[in-house]
Amino acid sequence: MRNMGEGLVLKGVSFLKRQETAFNVNMVRRSVENFAVSLVQQYQSIYLIALGANSVQIGLVNSLAGVGATLTALPSGWAIDRYGLKRTFFFGTIFMAVGALLFGLATSWLWTIPAMFIFTLAARVNQTSCPVVCGSSLVNEDRAVGMQLCDSLAAISGIVAPIVGAAVIAASGGMTADGIRPIFWIQFVVLVAEFGLVAWKFSNPSKRATPKRGLGMFEGVREVLSKGVAVKRFLLYQSIMTVPFFLNMIYIPLYAAEVKGADAFTLGGMATAALLVPLILSIPSGKLADRFGRKRVVYLCLPLYCLSLVLLAFAPVGASWMLIASGVFQGFYMLGMVTGTAMRAEIVPISLLGSWGGLLGLFGGVVGIIVPVSAGWIWNLAGPASVLTLLIAATVVGGTVLTTMPETLKMKREI
Structure with a gap:
């Protein structure tokens, strides 16, 4: 067993050594950002409730934030292709920090609207930029593993972040504002x-070292x-599968807390458990x-993810x-x-990955505007379940659309 573990570590080290610096630094950057996001994600809806919001208003806050993400999607993809990844990471990270600061200063749920708007807008920039690093610096045969x-x-x-969040909340007075x-x-x-890590260590991947300055934003999309x-x-598949992304983040913790009686540590445990599967x-x-x-x-x-929803629906109160x-199972x-x-x-x-990411972000942003507030109304009218x-x-429909897609593993593409 020990030799097997050592072998896996050596293979991992060998894999990383043959990759570009951009990929390796981006892994660290993403881990830092994921800690920041996961620290508050399970508790954000509860925070809005504590500040006076109801389920429809929570959906409204997230939908308005989706407007920011949608407006940013195409420009951020164009900026990646035109100015490079390092600059877009600069912009995204510093404005995510501004959004976090505004959340901390909020005294009413209305004040979380600009906080969520700025944070989501900036997060969309980084979410558009991040896959471009892997798409540009990894060969096809390494891409899924990378x-x-x-x-x-x-x-x-x-995994660590939600538990840290639960401990801080418990030490600060519980699930109040x-x-x-x-x-x-x-x-x-x-x-x-x-932000400091990006400034100090990150550099653009070699295949994107010279940004493509000739194309305008809409020319890149064409x-x-x-x-x-x-x-x-x-685009259709990704848009449909974005529905669970938003609702997992907004309404699953709220459902667990309000319907099933979950406390801060249970919510933190659910978030940690969801990350064990990818780990x-x-x-x-x-x-x-x-x-x-x-x-x-x-x-x-996809079927295992659906099983997580069935378990949540049939869980006894307090279980x-x-x-x-x-x-x-949500981790699947x-x-x-x-x-x-x-x-x-x-x-x-490869040269169009930024514009492609921006187009995906645009459609995902539209979903992010419509779905949260619609789900809030559905929650109120038809019940949380x-x-x-x-x-x-949404998962069944998304899986059906995927069956019409070609397999891409051996697909050749232009630089």
């Missing part, structure tokens, strides 16, 4: 540290649509995806162990989405 390895390191910080507020101060400090393979179908299975699933294809791995993950078990959503991200990097030329039904339906 992305899953990056996800594993981010999962470690994400004043009890939750200190975790936003910590988030601000961590994001400032991430080239994506003309030179990419099945990009419209992938433990990311490398094996990446190897499977690099050997047998991306789609097969996604097909394995923390069942809620945490639901969290474990992220595992499948990371594998899908490898596909998205393989269907357009209806949101879980919506999640299962």
